Amino acid sequence: MGILDFLSGEFIDVIEWTDDTRDTLVWRFEREGHAIKYGAKLTVRPGQVAVFVHEGEVADVFPPGLYMLETSNLPILTTLQHWDHGFESPFKSEVYFVSTTRFADLRWGTRNPVMLRDPEFGPVRIRAFGTYAIRVRDAARFLVEIVGTDGEFTMDEIAFQLRNIIVAEFSRAIAASGIPVLDMAANTADLGRLVAAAIAPQLAEYGLEMPEFHVENISLPEAVEKVLDARSSMGIVGDLGRYTQFQAAQAMTEAARNPAGAMGAGLG
Structure with a gap:
């Protein structure tokens, strides 16, 4: 191996991650x-x-850009390694690249039913699922709190922990919301905002943020669904009743305008 091969293997000139x-x-x-x-x-x-x-x-954290690594832009590392003024020697340091892009369309769901107390039905068990997005907001904190020395940390390694946090906060938020179970399907957007707000402080401790959180479906117990179906049917019947009353009123108005026709129709 020649001296150039040795030097190219010993010293790294470009640090990047594709x-x-x-x-x-x-x-x-x-x-x-x-x-x-x-x-x-x-x-x-x-x-x-x-x-x-x-x-x-x-030590030092670098946002997007192109840098030449010198003591002037490595102030923390310079202090930690006690570099003297004019230091220009090779040095060793671990370099972690952290993705700050949004990881979207991640799934969450309640593995077991969530118990809550409804003002009409009493204790009720519900299930729910939806999607969320996550991204790193504070790379240094994320490294310290979650990643540690893992050389390649993927979304799968934290997805289970995130789902546990979501389900726990969803259970608390939905219990405190006061929304009746019969109205939950129509208020999933509000529930999503409540849960996202409740989760935000805990995620911030890990250097994360959740830009999107959606409740796609809430499954009610079969007994509650039957009551909901019955009420919907009653609503339809009520509409038909009002329509029948309207038709009768229209007929009476026409009869008053044309009494002869009405009498003839009656005699016929």
Whole structure:
């Protein structure tokens, strides 16, 4: 191996991440056996954030852009590694790329029925499901609180935890909403906003945010659905009754306008 091959393997000049997946949240730049050359180029693409970590401590964070890695734009790493003025030697640091794009059309649902107390039916068990979107808002916090030292962290690794948070907050929000079970199907948008607002503080602790949350369906117990069907039928009957009354009133008006015709019709 020539000296140029050795140097190209020892020092890394370009640090970047080209994501070819649809579910990767965090990817660690592979540095085993390599040093980062002073003055190396760091490329952070739109929808990414680069986080430098030194001996387990989060250092400098870079938003999208093109950077030349020097002491002037690595102030925290410079302090942590005690670099002297004029330092230009290769250095080692873990570099994590964090995706800040929106991960949409994620599914959630109640594995077991949620118990709530309805003013009309008393204790009622319901089920619900829907979709949500998630994205990283604070890359450094997300690394510390969730990812740790995982070199490639995917959406699947956090989806179960997110669903548990959603179901727990959904149960609390729907119980406190005071919306009767018979009206829930017509108020899914309001329920979605209530749940999203309740979840936001907990997600913020993990460096996440939920830009979308939807309740697509709420399944009621069979007994409640029968009552709902009966009330709908009664509503239709009521409409027919009013229509019959309208027809009778119209007939009486026509008879008053044409008494001879009405008498003739009666004699015939």
